[in-house]
Amino acid sequence: MPDDLSWLFESTTRPERGLFFTRNSGADPRMGDIAARTADAYASADVVLLGCPQDEGVRRNGGRPGAAAAPDAIRDRLYRLVAIPGVRLLDLGDTILGESLEETHDRQRRIVAQLIRDGKRVIALGGGNDLSYPDCAGLATAAGGDLLAFNLDTHFDVREDTPRNSGTPYRQLIEERFLGRGQLVELGHQPFAVARSHRDYLERHGAQVHALSTWRAGGVVATVEGILADSRSQAIFWGLDMDVVRASDAPGVSAPSPTGLTAEEICALAEAIGGEPRTRVLEITEVCPAFDLDMRTSRLAALVIWHALSASAAR
Amino acid sequence: MPDDLSWLFESTTRPERGLFFTRNSGADPRMGDIAARTADAYASADVVLLGCPQDEGVRRNGGRPGAAAAPDAIRDRLYRLVAIPGVRLLDLGDTILGESLEETHDRQRRIVAQLIRDGKRVIALGGGNDLSYPDCAGLATAAGGDLLAFNLDTHFDVREDTPRNSGTPYRQLIEERFLGRGQLVELGHQPFAVARSHRDYLERHGAQVHALSTWRAGGVVATVEGILADSRSQAIFWGLDMDVVRASDAPGVSAPSPTGLTAEEICALAEAIGGEPRTRVLEITEVCPAFDLDMRTSRLAALVIWHALSASAAR
Amino acid sequence: MPDDLSWLFESTTRPERGLFFTRNSGADPRMGDIAARTADAYASADVVLLGCPQDEGVRRNGGRPGAAAAPDAIRDRLYRLVAIPGVRLLDLGDTILGESLEETHDRQRRIVAQLIRDGKRVIALGGGNDLSYPDCAGLATAAGGDLLAFNLDTHFDVREDTPRNSGTPYRQLIEERFLGRGQLVELGHQPFAVARSHRDYLERHGAQVHALSTWRAGGVVATVEGILADSRSQAIFWGLDMDVVRASDAPGVSAPSPTGLTAEEICALAEAIGGEPRTRVLEITEVCPAFDLDMRTSRLAALVIWHALSASAAR
Numbered sequence: 001m002p003d004d005l006s007w008l009f010e011s012t013t014r015p016e017r018g019l020f021f022t023r024n025s026g027a028d029p030r031m032g033d034i035a036a037r038t039a040d041a042y043a044s045a046d047v048v049l050l051g052c053p054q055d056e057g058v059r060r061n062g063g064r065p066g067a068a069a070a071p072d073a074i075r076d077r078l079y080r081l082v083a084i085p086g087v088r089l090l091d092l093g094d095t096i097l098g099e100s101l102e103e104t105h106d107r108q109r110r111i112v113a114q115l116i117r118d119g120k121r122v123i124a125l126g127g128g129n130d131l132s133y134p135d136c137a138g139l140a141t142a143a144g145g146d147l148l149a150f151n152l153d154t155h156f157d158v159r160e161d162t163p164r165n166s167g168t169p170y171r172q173l174i175e176e177r178f179l180g181r182g183q184l185v186e187l188g189h190q191p192f193a194v195a196r197s198h199r200d201y202l203e204r205h206g207a208q209v210h211a212l213s214t215w216r217a218g219g220v221v222a223t224v225e226g227i228l229a230d231s232r233s234q235a236i237f238w239g240l241d242m243d244v245v246r247a248s249d250a251p252g253v254s255a256p257s258p259t260g261l262t263a264e265e266i267c268a269l270a271e272a273i274g275g276e277p278r279t280r281v282l283e284i285t286e287v288c289p290a291f292d293l294d295m296r297t298s299r300l301a302a303l304v305i306w307h308a309l310s311a312s313a314a315r
Numbered sequence: 316m317p318d319d320l321s322w323l324f325e326s327t328t329r330p331e332r333g334l335f336f337t338r339n340s341g342a343d344p345r346m347g348d349i350a351a352r353t354a355d356a357y358a359s360a361d362v363v364l365l366g367c368p369q370d371e372g373v374r375r376n377g378g379r380p381g382a383a384a385a386p387d388a389i390r391d392r393l394y395r396l397v398a399i400p401g402v403r404l405l406d407l408g409d410t411i412l413g414e415s416l417e418e419t420h421d422r423q424r425r426i427v428a429q430l431i432r433d434g435k436r437v438i439a440l441g442g443g444n445d446l447s448y449p450d451c452a453g454l455a456t457a458a459g460g461d462l463l464a465f466n467l468d469t470h471f472d473v474r475e476d477t478p479r480n481s482g483t484p485y486r487q488l489i490e491e492r493f494l495g496r497g498q499l500v501e502l503g504h505q506p507f508a509v510a511r512s513h514r515d516y517l518e519r520h521g522a523q524v525h526a527l528s529t530w531r532a533g534g535v536v537a538t539v540e541g542i543l544a545d546s547r548s549q550a551i552f553w554g555l556d557m558d559v560v561r562a563s564d565a566p567g568v569s570a571p572s573p574t575g576l577t578a579e580e581i582c583a584l585a586e587a588i589g590g591e592p593r594t595r596v597l598e599i600t601e602v603c604p605a606f607d608l609d610m611r612t613s614r615l616a617a618l619v620i621w622h623a624l625s626a627s628a629a630r
Numbered sequence: 631m632p633d634d635l636s637w638l639f640e641s642t643t644r645p646e647r648g649l650f651f652t653r654n655s656g657a658d659p660r661m662g663d664i665a666a667r668t669a670d671a672y673a674s675a676d677v678v679l680l681g682c683p684q685d686e687g688v689r690r691n692g693g694r695p696g697a698a699a700a701p702d703a704i705r706d707r708l709y710r711l712v713a714i715p716g717v718r719l720l721d722l723g724d725t726i727l728g729e730s731l732e733e734t735h736d737r738q739r740r741i742v743a744q745l746i747r748d749g750k751r752v753i754a755l756g757g758g759n760d761l762s763y764p765d766c767a768g769l770a771t772a773a774g775g776d777l778l779a780f781n782l783d784t785h786f787d788v789r790e791d792t793p794r795n796s797g798t799p800y801r802q803l804i805e806e807r808f809l810g811r812g813q814l815v816e817l818g819h820q821p822f823a824v825a826r827s828h829r830d831y832l833e834r835h836g837a838q839v840h841a842l843s844t845w846r847a848g849g850v851v852a853t854v855e856g857i858l859a860d861s862r863s864q865a866i867f868w869g870l871d872m873d874v875v876r877a878s879d880a881p882g883v884s885a886p887s888p889t890g891l892t893a894e895e896i897c898a899l900a901e902a903i904g905g906e907p908r909t910r911v912l913e914i915t916e917v918c919p920a921f922d923l924d925m926r927t928s929r930l931a932a933l934v935i936w937h938a939l940s941a942s943a944a945r
Contacts, residue, residue, distance in 0.1 A: 023377075027475060028510040062653075081507040160657060192711040192936045195658040246893065247926050248563040248878040249573060258879060258893040258930040263561065263573040291924055294606055296562050300573040306507045338692075342790060343825040396822040563878040564888060578876060578888040609921055611877050615888040621822045 001039055004114060009039055011111055012050070012093040019072060021079040031306070032079030035089045045090035047309065048120045051075075052108055053094050055254075056101040057130030058286075060165035063254045066290035070298070071125040073289040077302035084306070086313040090120075101164065105134040112138030116235075116280055121312070123305055126285030128166035128254070129157055132239040133173060135283045140178040143235035143280065149173070150185045150224075152269075153241035154212075154257050156198045166254070166286070169239075174205050181206030185227055188212045188244040190257060212244075212260065220265045221272050228276060235280045238273050240266075240304065242286050242297060250300055252292025263300055267307045274308030275315055282308055316354055319429060324354055326426055327365070327408040334387060336394040346621070347394030350404045360405035362624065363435045366390075367423055368409050370569075371416040372445030373601075375480035378569045381605035385613070386440040388604040392617035399621070401628040405435075416479065420449040427453030431550075431595055436627070438620055441600030443481035443569070444472055447554040448488060450598045455493040458550035458595065464488070465500045465539075467584075468556035469527070469572050471513045481569070481601075484554075489520050496521030500542055503527045503559040505572060527559075527575065535580045536587050543591060550595045553588050555581075555619065557601050557612060565615055567607025578615055582622045589623030590630055597623055631669055634744060639669055641741055642680070642723040649702060651709040661936070662709030665719045675720035677939065678750045681705075682738055683724050685884075686731040687760030688916075690795035693884045696920035700928070701755040703919040707932035714936070716943040720750075731794065735764040742768030746865075746910055751942070753935055756915030758796035758884070759787055762869040763803060765913045770808040773865035773910065779803070780815045780854075782899075783871035784842070784887050786828045796884070796916075799869075804835050811836030815857055818842045818874040820887060842874075842890065850895045851902050858906060865910045868903050870896075870934065872916050872927060880930055882922025893930055897937045904938030905945055912938055 001009075014037060021032035036045060051071025059065050071094055095111060098104040108124075112135050115122050124135045136149050151157060151170055158174070159167035170186075173179045184207040191211065202209050208227065215223050228236070243253040246260035261269075273279055284301050292298060316324075329352060336347035351360060366386025374380050386409055410426060413419040423439075427450050430437050439450045451464050466472060466485055473489070474482035485501075488494045499522040506526065517524050523542065530538050543551070558568040561575035576584075588594055599616050607613060631639075644667060651662035666675060681701025689695050701724055725741060728734040738754075742765050745752050754765045766779050781787060781800055788804070789797035800816075803809045814837040821841065832839050838857065845853050858866070873883040876890035891899075903909055914931050922928060 027512040082510055085511075191940070192933060195712055196715075197657040246879075247924070247929070248893075249561075251924060251926070256924060256926065256929070258926060258933055259897055263563075267574055293608065293923065294562070294566060294571060296566070296571065296573060299562070299571070303507060303573055310506070342827040397825055400826075564876075578878075582889055608923065609877070609881060609886060611881070611886065611888060614877070614886070618822060618888055625821070 005039060005042055008092060008111060008114060011107055012095055014093045015072065015075055015091055019075045019079055029083040030079060031081045031083055034083045034087065035079060035091050037091055041090050045088045046121060047087065047089045047123060047312070048115050049089060049091045049123045049125065050111065050115070051094035051125045052104065052127040052131050054097055054101070054104055055128050057128035057164065057166035058254050060163065061167045063166060064288060064291065066288035067126055067128050067254060067286055069289040070127065070287035073295060073298040074125055074284070074287060074301045077295060077299045078305055081302060081306050084310050084313050087309050089309070101130065109134035109138040112281065113142040116142035121279065122281045124281060124283040126283065129153070129241050129285045130164060130166045130169050131285050132157070132169035132283060133164065135281055136173050136237045136239065137176070137178045139235055139237050139281050146233055147235040147237055148183055148185065148231045148233035149179055149237040149239065150187060151239045152187050152244045153239070154188060154190050154193050154243050154260060155241070156186055156189055156194050156202060158198050158201050171201070182208070183233070184208070186210070187215055188261065190259065193257065220261065221268050224269065224272055234278055236276060236278045237281045238279065239283050239285070242284060242301060245300065250297045252288050252297035254286045254288050266300070267303055270304040270307035271311040274311030277315065320354060320357055323407060323426060323429060326422055327410055329408045330387065330390055330406055334390045334394055344398035345394060346396045346398055349398045349402065350394060350406050352406055356405050360403045361436060362402065362404045362438060362627070363430050364404060364406045364438045364440065365426065365430070366409035366440045367419070367442040367446050369412055369416070369419055370443050372443035372479065372481035373569050375478065376482045378481060379603060379606065381603035382441055382443050382569060382601055384604045385442065385602035388610060388613040389440055389599070389602060389616045392610060392614045393620055396617060396621050399625050399628050402624050404624070416445065420445070424449035424453040427596065428457040431457035436594060437596045439596060439598040441598065444468070444556050444600045445479060445481045445484050446600050447472070447484035447598060448479065450596055451488050451552045451554065452491070452493045454550055454552050454596050461548055462550040462552055463498055463500065463546045463548035464494055464552040464554065465502060466554045467502050467559045468554070469503060469505050469508050469558050469575060470556070471501055471504055471509050471517060473513050473516050486516070497523070498548070499523070501525070502530050503576065505574065508572065535576065536583050539584060539587055549593055551591060551593045552596045553594065554598050554600070557599060557616060560615065565612045567603050567612035569601045569603050581615070582618055585619040585622035586626040589626030592630065635669060635672055638722065638741060638744060641737055642725055644723045645702065645705055645721055649705045649709055659713035660709060661711045661713055664713045664717065665709060665721050667721055671720050675718045676751060677717065677719045677753060678745050679719060679721045679753045679755065680741065680745070681724035681755045682734065682757040682761050684727055684731070684734055685758050687758035687794065687796035688884050690793065691797045693796060694918060694921065696918035697756055697758050697884060697916055699919040700757065700917035703925060703928040704755055704914070704917060704931045707925060707929045708935055711932060711936050714940050714943050717939050719939065731760065735760070739764035739768040742911065743772040746772035751909065752911045754911060754913040756913065759783070759871050759915045760794060760796045760799050761915050762787070762799035762913060763794065765911055766803050766867045766869065767806070767808050769865055769867050769911050776863055777865040777867055778813055778815065778861045778863035779809055779867040779869065780817060781869045782817050782874045783869070784818060784820050784823050784873050784890060785871070786816055786819055786824050786832060788828050788831050801831070812838070814838070816840070817845050818891065820889065823887065850891065851898050854899065854902055864908055866906060866908045867911045868909065869913050869915070872914060872931060875930065880927045882918050882927035884916045884918050896930070897933055900934040900937035901941040904941035907945065
């Protein structure tokens with residue numbers, strides 16, 4: 001095994017075998033039948049799934065912990081879905097947590113950068129939304145800075161708090177120059193959830209900002225396709241905070257909102273994300289199984305991944 | 316009492332009196348005030364409600380048991396709704412279960428066939444989706460085979476498993492020649508939930524297949540009306556697996572899906588079903604009260620019945 | 631303190647300080663930072679929030695108790711939302727309950743009348759829907775009878791029951807001549823939930839009646855704007871029974887319905903309500919925290935208030 005690959009496997013823990021569902025039926029293969037879990041499969045994999053099971057950033061932000069349990073809950077649901085022909089998916093497992101959130105972020109960022117350098121597309125499962133900092137920074141490092149980042153979220157996540165928390169990642173990315181003018185798109189915020197001062201901050205730094213209402217009025221998919229058509233960036237980062245979906249469809253999140261995208265809308269968007277050739281990282285954060293209802297939110301997160309992979313394979 | 320009628324009453328158990336809600340108010344009659352429960356009312360009844368309180372087929376399919384409790388949960392909610400003038404509804408009670416699922420199915424099929432021969436419309440409450448086998452076969456027997464069957468479901472339910480389970484009924488109906496080419500309409504499946512091999516099976520056997528997305532794109536009611544207009548069948552079977560409704564509106568099912576029909580869509584469809592003169596059986600399966608939230612799914616199943624009866628009475 | 635003001639504060643109890651959320655951040659002020667709770671702020675306040683924490687009327691109507699806990703649950707969620715610039719909101723607290731529902735209603739009515747006479751807009755939080763009787767009567771008294779009342783509800787609430795309960799308020803208002811011909815608009819009822827005799831009663835007394843389906847077909851906001859444009863009344867009462875919202879978006883109500891307005895529709899309507907200069911009372915009833923899911927219904931009630939206040943401030 002090359003050193004780089006050894007390092008990737010040493011920095012992560014393997015998912016439980018029991019998560020890889022099977023019906024033991026050639027007539028009905030499932031995602032759990034095709035997701036590879038071995039170092040051997042790395043070279044041929046085109047998509048790598050990586051979890052980061054922590055919610056320290058949510059705690060620091062005064063939120064409800066629980067997102068640490070999300071990666072395995074989402075895997076549990078994803079691997080029961082029907083297998084997609086042509087998808088080569090490697091599940092690298094979970095990033096081994098550091099002593100501090102900062103140390104965890106450093107490791108996560110290096111792993112993501114390595115995966116990108118190896119030509120993989122990455123599906124990153126949080127954890128809290130603080131993860132967007134290392135995930136997007138990792139992509140920016142590996143992709144040479146030529147990227148476009150989407151924050152699909154009810155909140156802006158540009159808080160000025162220190163130390164960093166689940167509400168600060170996009171401010172960190174701006175302040176540390178990973179995202180320059182025009183490189184951040186904030187989609188889906190709702191006015192009762194965002195401070196005026198944070199909106200001003202985004203405007204000063206040249207972010208594109210579309211509230212949920214205007215986003216929807218322009219068409220959830222059409223608006224995104226328009227932004228993609230206007231961008232020459234060669235690497236796209238998608239940060240999906242599941243709280244952008246309304247509480248009835250995504251009850252198990254750290255901070256639910258009664259209004260938001262529907263399950264159908266986020267799945268349609270997932271197809272656009274998977275179908276976009278420049279997509280490099282799809283990150284799903286803030287799923288909180290402890291507050292979920294019958295795993296509804298984990299099921300939806302699994303569908304988002306499935307639709308993205310399906311569109312990617314059909315490309 | 317004629318022998319046939321004695322046999323019907325001996326093959327079924329009476330619903331608890333307490334389920335028949337009343338406000339004891341002539342100004343505000345409820346369904347529980349008009350639903351007859353006596354043999355005397357059989358001759359004049361035009362609709363017969365019949366439960367089958369078992370979930371053995373769900374267990375065999377590796378699913379979550381609980382659907383056995385559905386008939387009484389749905390009755391509890393149905394009988395609280397406002398009475399519909401002109402409806403003559405007899406609640407025959409529940410089919411007495413056999414020693415095996417197969418024996419239960421045999422009895423259910425004979426009961427349904429008898430009801431159809433007596434000119435009744437049948438509302439059949441599962442139980443697991445395996446019930447579609449005896450319900451549809453019973454109709455086919457009594458109606459001389461000239462029927463059209465709709466499976467409204469996220470799944471195809473044409474599994475090749477033996478023994479039979481909640482995932483096999485429509486394959487059984489095809490293999491046993493109850494449903495020939497053009498006689499089965501599969502509506503509402505979602506791609507992450509159906510195997511390629513099962514889709515191929517349906518195509519080989521001449522079923523009409525519409526995914527949820529294409530069904531909706533053509534209009535949920537308009538698509539069905541178009542299919543009805545094209546069909547010369549004189550007897551229509553409707554198999555409604557409640558998991559075709561999205562989890563937020565129907566959380567209490569054996570296998571919930573975050574995406575699916577809305578409560579409004581299924582109620583509008585129920586009106587089309589009730590308003591269609593050729594409708595003979597409306598079957599509702601897979602409601603699972605143990606996983607329900609404040610009886611939301613049982614409430615919705617009751618509304619489906621209410622809207623169908625209301626449209627039927629208005630015809 | 632003037633006598634009238636002393637009386638208002640003596641007739642009500644102060645909300646717990648802990649309900650007034652703050653992040654202690656000038657960059658991120660919340661509603662809890664701007665809601666005044668002092669007698670001093672009364673003169674300058676333009677909106678007064680008033681709770682009535684009782685569910686005796688629900689009990690009398692055979693419903694599920696629990697609405698008594700709603701005012702504080704809604705406050706808890708409202709005060710976490712982002713502060714609206716320009717809003718001067720005083721939270722008067724909760725009406726002190728009487729020995730009987732009738733006594734509580736008398737006090738509530740006198741408080742509302744006083745607030746209206748002092749030029750305030752009132753946000754009244756139930757409690758059961760019986761509250762519409764004193765709230766609307768209080769407005770009618772203070773406004774000289776020139777009012778238009780909206781009942782946004784799955785039910786008509788014109789039951790003939792005695793003693794009064796949560797299903798009788800609009801009949802009381804009609805019988806006691808607070809609402810004459812053309813002064814009551816019933817919006818959002820569903821046919822399975824309303825008795826024929828009650829519909830006849832409303833027609834005899836000249837109420838405008840729009841079922842949910844026809845309301846929606848005409849546009850939820852557009853229909854209301856049309857009614858407002860046709861009315862010369864100078865004072866508008868809005869009685870919002872949260873069960874007009876579908877159960878997936880408002881699970882925590884006394885009598886949930888699987889079908890109903892969406893969270894988005896009720897928030898859009900709230901903006902129309904807040905933006906209408908003649909709006910005097912916005913009453914929210916029937917929230918039942920004991921049956922709620924992760925406070926989803928209280929969150930939605932808070933959003934309704936927020937959107938109304940926001941549109942009011944933008945006027």
